[in-house]
Amino acid sequence: MVAFGKKLKERQLEEWQGYYINYKLMKKKVKQYAQQIEVGTLDRRHVLKDFSRMLDNQIEKIVLFLLEQQGRLASRLSKLRVQNDAFEEEPEFSQIAELREAYRAVGQDLLKLLYFIEMNAIGLRKILKKFDKRFGYRFTDYYVKTRANHPYSQLQQVFKHVGLGAVVGAISRNLHELQDRQGSYLSIYDPPALPLQDPVVDAIKAAVDRLSYSTNFLNFLAQHALIMQEELPAPIEEHIDEERYHFMSLLLNLANTFLYMVNTYIIVPTADDYSMSLGAAATVCGVVIGAMAVAQVFSSVYFSAWSNRSYFRPLVFSSIVLFVGNAMYALAYDMNSLTVLILGRLFCGLGSARAVNRRYISDCVPLKIRMQASAGFVSASALGMACGPALAGILQTNFKIYKLTFNQDTLPGWVMAAAWLLYLVWLWISFKEPARDIEENPSPHASNSAPAENDALEKGLKQPLLLTSDDNQEDDEEGDGSEEASEDSRQPATSIADAYRLLTPSVKVQLLIYFMLKYAMEILLSESSVITTYYFSWSTGAVAIFLACLGLTVLPVNIVVGSYISNMFEDRQILLASEIMVCIGILLSFHIIIPYTVPQYVLSGLIMFVSAEVLEGVNLSLLSRVMSSRLSRGTYNGGLLSTEAGTIARVIADATITLAGYLGESRLLNITLLPSLLICVGSIVATCFTYNSLY
Helix, strand or coil: CCCHHHHHHHHCCHHHHHHCCCHHHHHHHHHHHHHHHHHCCCCHHHHHHHHHHHHHHHHHHHHHHHHHHHHHHHHHHHHHHHHHHHHHHCCCHHHHHHHHHHHHHHHHHHHHHHHHHHHHHHHHHHHHHHHHHHHCCCHHHHHHHHHHCCCCCCHHHHHCCCCHHHHHHHHHHHHHHHHCCCCCCCCCCCCCCCCCCCHHHHHHHHHHHHCCCCCCHHHHHHHHHCCCCCCCCCCCCCCCCHHHCCHHHHHHHHHHHHHHHHHHHCCCCCHHHHHHHCCCCHHHHHHHHHHHHHHHHHHHHHHHHHCCCCCHHHHHHHHHHHHHHHHHHHHHHHHCCHHHHHHHHHHHHHCCCHHHHHHHHHHHCCHHHHHHHHHHHHHHHHHHHHHHHHHHHHCCCCEEECCEEECCCCHHHHHHHHHHHHHHHHHHHHCCCCCCCCCCCCCCECCCCCCCCCCCHHHHCCCCCCCCCCCCCHHHCCCHHHHHCCHHHHCCCCCHHHHHHCCCHHHHHHHHHHHHHHHHHHHHHHCHHHHHHHHHCCCHHHHHHHHHHHHHCHHHHHHHHHHHHHHHCCHHHHHHHHHHHHHHHHHHHCCCCCCCCHHHHHHHHHHHHHHHHHHHHHHHHHHHHHCCHHHHECCCCHHHHHHHHHHHHHHHHHHHHHHHHCCCHHHHHHHHHHHHHHHHHHHHHHHHHHHHHHC
């Protein structure tokens, strides 16, 4: 992979080269400090003082140039304002057109300036991270707190782009007024806000969005989806063609996500009863539920590869397979066949097109709304997770049509088969296959939720100089030789084994955490019907309500974490606290001596589930910043690895439930919780060891 310093140099505007952060010099300085400390010619206090002074000088250079350019833009806008006022008295269409082009020219220069700020912000964040990693300091925390909170902060000019909002507003307002000069007296400030169809303004808004400092709810939700952004902003001319974006196609992808999650969880409240009606033990529900996850291990790979060539055909195939799988699931009752039941669930797993859904958002949705689309993906998943069990609770009836039985066991299959058939018709009528660029050496962009190391500033500026663990990037290579990396090192991984070799210890820890939380959640959800029936004699409706309530906590919890908690604490702190809370929830779930009560089960389950949801968001946020960039492209990407880790965890959890059932339902709870506890404790130890060794 080409080194970050080389990327920065290649993307610099030639006329502004002297004003960018001197990343190469600072990297050499860090190496020099390390050598001098090693031989004893410098002490650490002197290093901190000297490096702080160097950073201050670099930031001052950037900020003074930024202010100079802002002044030039303001001067040009002021002159255009005078011309605009003159044209109001005697407007001529040709003069108005020229004036609009003049405002657009200012907008293009503003885009260059925003691009300049973004590149410097990324460079500053990376050199701070490199310094902390090399010397084991928490220098970033000190530097940001002392500089950002100072009344004369120059750092805020870089990360909050102070003053540029007025320039953006002036360009947008005047272009809007010139566009609607013919008879309209409304402005951009009048409610309802009028959309301005101007590509320059849209590009400016997208650039400003990338430079957003504050963490918000959409950011936190989008991290769950693992939709990547580029490490460095692409040049102004390089952007996703608006013609590739089709709203109805995006809506169809979100609908696919929703229906698949409903399909996954709609059978959970009745799987044990269905198994017993076919002559099997109640705990065979683990195999029935887990069969879908087993197939998904394989379907994730071929759907990821298929999405390199098409979006429409994989979605059609997915809908057909899911229709067949649900029909088989429903027919198994009248056929009195447990084999058909399990095969039906396997077919459902083979239709998992979540890789395609994520890939479509990454490749075909414009950057300015990609965050909202990513949040929509996560929201659709959460809503489906809640609606599945709730729908199962509603389907409490029993009747026959000819030889087909419709009851609480079969109706989930029939309802989902009908839903997928209707979806297939909608898909066939409304989906628009986006045009694909033909390249000599295609390297798919951001497939299947692929996370990128050092996510772009939507995530990076949220905690602007946030430290992460092992970089695993080209930037971490020492010496000038890293600048001449080979073309082969830029290629995506070509197999699962190749992708695994690219994982650093810190990434492996993040994947272990992801495995742990998915295992714990699957144990809680999949055995809920068996446990509550054995201990509390709950009906199917009561189990459905409990699971639906758990699912409904997802979005409120993410609102609280994304809007408040993540602004107060670092991701690493939230990560460790969430792991500990999951562990506490598991411990409280054990049945030791006292009689097992409903409050104990509900409270411990709620603690475990909510903590796991928080942990998932924070874990994926950190994972997106420590993945190798080679895992951000191609079929075998970082998103696929995390998906496979979670799916395998679900398979093992469901198998554990079935195997533990042979020892009796009275022992099922404690036996299945024990592996969850051991994995959770192991992940906590691994987290503490990894971050202590780095920081």
